[in-house]
Amino acid sequence: MSKTAESVWNNCLAFIEDNITSQAYKTWFEPIKAVKLTDNALSIQVPSKFFYEWLEEHYVKILKVALTKELGNNAKLVYIIRMENTYGNKQPFTEKIPSANRSNLQSQEVDVPLKNKSPELKNPFVIPGIRNVKIESQLNPNYNFESFLEGESNRLARSAGLAVANKPGGTSFNPLLIFGGVGLGKTHLGHAIGVDIKDKYPEKTVLYISAEKFTQQYIESVKKNNRNDFIHFYQIIDVLIVDDIQLLSGKAGTQDVFFHIFNHLHQNGKQVILTSDKAPVDMIDIEQRLLSRFKWGLSAELNHPDYDTRVAIIKNKLYRDGVEMPEDIIEFLANNIKTNIRELEGAIISLIAHSSFNKKEITIDLARKIVDNYVKHTKREVSIDYIQKVVSDYFQMDVDTLQSKTRKRHIVQARQLAMFFAKKFTKASLASIGSQIGQRDHATVLHACKTVDNLSTTDKQFRKYVEDLSKKLTL
Incomplete structure (x- = not known):
């Protein structure tokens, strides 16, 4: 029976599947299609240049063995890179590349890396110039379920x-x-x-x-x-x-x-x-x-952790750090820091540090001092809606007026200040800020921020507006 591209490739796949992990087989070999067989050259279709380079880097030896078994020592492998039409391209991009440095599979140079490879393009996490194609998880092992305590809030x-x-x-x-x-x-x-x-x-x-x-x-x-x-x-x-x-x-x-x-x-x-x-x-x-x-x-x-969860978080943090603390101080911390877990853990770290560096015992007075200082200087999360309300109240107008299309100077300035503080105190994009403050575009927000910066240095009254609103928003 005459050999076809499909029959040769299916036999190669059977051999490869027996010699690599099932996960690797599914990821790197199932998507490949056999295209044609010409003499001793098998052409296979792969979905991207990245895919082809990964095969050449990691699986060229097993490909060589599999293909040699089917087509003999003169076997050749040709890749056809065909980009799938997943991104709205009208025509898929196709490129033919012979396997392994353009040599046939019997060559001793078969697994020499291709020239002009760019590892940083294959894996966005790889530092340019360093040949490391392994995909690292980027996970922090300290953030695990054991240290994520369960409560009503989560x-x-x-x-x-x-x-x-x-x-x-x-x-x-x-x-x-x-x-x-x-x-x-x-x-x-x-x-x-x-x-x-x-x-x-x-x-x-x-x-x-x-x-x-x-x-x-x-x-x-x-x-x-x-x-x-x-x-x-x-x-x-x-x-x-x-x-x-x-x-x-x-x-x-x-x-x-x-x-x-x-x-x-x-x-x-x-x-x-x-x-x-x-x-x-x-x-x-x-x-x-x-x-x-x-x-x-x-x-x-x-949600915000309840009292019992806050106590459990404090005790868990102290246990992990090998520190003992009186029960009344734990209760004091849990009662006084309610906003979020990060603040709670930050206050504990500060308290332990002050105690260690100053060689002082952990007391309620020290805890009160740390909590007062820590909570006072912790940035509070503010929303764009809240910023608009604070600015509107300050200028004695309602939010609808602030967002309106009017070009009256005092209303325009109030709107620009709201945009300025939204950029300063939130993670929202310029486009998102503009959308929420009167359906403006990102260019308007950018202009507003520059205007506020300029007026703050040239206009004494305007600088007072900025200072007053900044205090109100960080209280």
């Missing part, structure tokens, strides 16, 4: 996280969106899920990344004309954890590429975990098609 989110860790991609919690205010443990829980998955399923590729870092990598890939490699890198992840997803607000290009990555992962049973400082319904300037996908799984809120 029970649903923690339980959902454990369910996902036990069966990533196999529960109805996909995506799992964890949301809540600053310092309530969103990042901790995201890491904890990843750490637990890596422990239970070491073969899975888990990746934690902030939305800000993801955006930077995407912009870099566009600059280097390497967007398809960027997309493919994220499409091979088994568990993707994206922190502060609300920071994609107003970034249309990044949202678009994340949409395609999300769809691919979800359709292939991969797990997506997201954290946000607000619920999907409150996210501004995020595309509707993306928001609808955020709602496919479970949105679990982290």
Whole structure:
């Protein structure tokens, strides 16, 4: 029976599957298609340049053995790189590349790396010039379930996280969106899920990344004309954890590429975990098609910890640090720091440090001094709505007037101040700030911030407005 491209490749696959892990086989060999067989040259189709380079780097030896068994010592392998039409390209891009430094598979130079490789393009986490293509999880092992104490404020989110860790991609919690205010443990829980998955399923590729870092990598890939490699890198992840997803607000290009990555992962049973400082319904300037996908799984809120949980957090922190503290001081801390876990742990660290450095015993008086000082100087989270209300009250107008289209000087200045403080005190993008303050665009917000900076240095009265409002917003 005459050999066909499909029969030769299927025999190669059978051999390869027996000699590598099932996860590696599914990721790197199942997507390949046999295209044609000409004499001793087998042409195979791969979905991207990144994919082809990874095969050459990691699997060229086993490919050589498999193909030599089928086609003899003169066997050749030709890659056809065909970019899938996932990004709105009218025509897929196709390029033919012979295997391994353009040599046939009998050559002794078969596994010499290709020239002009750019490792930083294949893996956005690799430092340019360093040959390391392993995908590191970027997880912090200290952020685990053991140190994420359960309470009424986080029970649903923690339980959902454990369910996902036990069966990533196999529960109805996909995506799992964890949301809540600053310092309530969103990042901790995201890491904890990843750490637990890596422990239970070491073969899975888990990746934690902030939305800000993801955006930077995407912009870099566009600059280097390497967007398809960027997309493919994220499409091979088994568990993707994206922190502060609300920071994609107003970034249309990044949202678009994340949409395609999300769809691919979800359709292939991969797990997506997201954290946000607000619920999907409150996210501004995020595309509707993306928001609808955020709602496919479970949105679990982290609330401010109750008294019992705060006591448990303090005791756990002291136990981990090997420090003893009188019960009345623990109760004092739990009663006086209620806003978030980060502040609570920060106050404990400050108290222990003062006690150690000054060789003083930990007393209620010392605890009171630390708490007063710490809470007073801790930045309070403020919303854009709150900023608009404070500014409107200060100038004795209502919020509707502040947001109106009027060009009256005192109203324009009030609006510009609201935009200035929104940029200073929130993580919102310029586009999001403009959208919430009277449906303005990002250029208007940028102009407002520059105007406030200029007037603060040239106008004494205006400088007083800035100082007064700054005090009110940081009280």
